[in-house]
Amino acid sequence: MMKTGDKLDCLFCNIEKEKIAAENDAAFAIYDGFPVNEGHMLIIPKKHFKDYFEVDEQTKGELWKLVDECKKIVDKKYKPDGYNIGINCGEAAGQTVMHLHIHLIPRYKGDMDNPRGGVRGVIPEKRIY
Numbered sequence: 001m002m003k004t005g006d007k008l009d010c011l012f013c014n015i016e017k018e019k020i021a022a023e024n025d026a027a028f029a030i031y032d033g034f035p036v037n038e039g040h041m042l043i044i045p046k047k048h049f050k051d052y053f054e055v056d057e058q059t060k061g062e063l064w065k066l067v068d069e070c071k072k073i074v075d076k077k078y079k080p081d082g083y084n085i086g087i088n089c090g091e092a093a094g095q096t097v098m099h100l101h102i103h104l105i106p107r108y109k110g111d112m113d114n115p116r117g118g119v120r121g122v123i124p125e126k127r128i129y
Contacts, residue, residue: 012099026062039078039106049100051089080106
């Protein structure tokens with residue numbers, strides 16, 4: 001029996017090819033199935049890594065190249081006003097799929113009353129400073 005997080009049981013290791021919006025040799029990108037905003041993408045290494053701190057430097061470089069490519073795709077299609085980029089590492093940080101993925105979240109003026117603090121909002125009481 002597979003434990004949650006094992007490669008054979010991994011949602012991202014078994015992604016359907018037609019869901020891939022962009023890719024390079026080391027990574028692929030899909031639109032998030034539960035998007036925070038229109039255009040929310042996930043950049044995912046092809047090799048199974050639990051989190052960002054397990055990844056080799058070459059793969060990290062390829063992931064960030066794909067983040068840049070995905071930004072261009074989202075800019076053209078959705079024309080956002082800004083972005084949040086985030087990575088959840090571990091259950092305490094909110095990671096639910098135990099395969100590294102980078103969130104590229106487009107932001108739009110008015111999508112929340114006061115966006116000040118940005119990613120600090122992971123702990124709502126500490127977002128505004």
